[in-house]
Amino acid sequence: EVQLVESGGGLVEPGGSLRLSCAASGFAFNTYWMHWVRQAPGKGLVWVSHVNTDGSTTTYADSVRGRFTISRDNAKNTLYLQMNSLRDEDTAVYFCAREKVTTDYWGQGTPVTVSS
């Protein structure tokens, strides 16, 4: 069974940092592109970033480029999102998702709150 389990969310002050993790199981993690997507309270889904199978190619939404870094450890079957210089508007539930054609399996999400 495909499972994606996010962790690392929490409350952080503006300007702070967090690292999210997404533990994958039930599939060949190293053969899939992986994504982060977020949903702010009361808002819709917004794509954040994706990474190719070996981590050599990454893409970011304009709103996070230069502040967030996506990476993966295929030996640990884990996807990461390093978030720096956090802003109020980064408050959201962050989902990791696997790509097969497009994002087919999603985790339950981890909430991030940026507030002083």
Place this chain on the structure above:
Amino acid sequence: DIVMTQSPDSLAVSLGERATINCKSRQSVLSNNKNYLAWFQHKRGQPPKLLIYWASTRESGVPDRFSGSGSGTDFTLTISSLQAEDVAVYYCQQYHTSPYTFGQGTKVEIK
């Protein structure tokens, strides 16, 4: 970025009746005879669920009352006979060009 616009923002449909959601992209998402357009169902407290990809291909396990159509810039998700468990927010997504943009969502409720 490819802007995706859904209509309506919300709709209320009686049980057993048809629900139709539209999605328009600002530029074509058709390449190599494939439309890079997906539909997701998102229920509160759950992760989004992929329903349709390539505009009209139903994901495994998705009931056949869900269907997708359209090409180029105009797409439709149809729920042929609304069931109580279909109450959710539905999103279209283009995966033709990074960033993979979503529509704003359409909330479907029971009338």
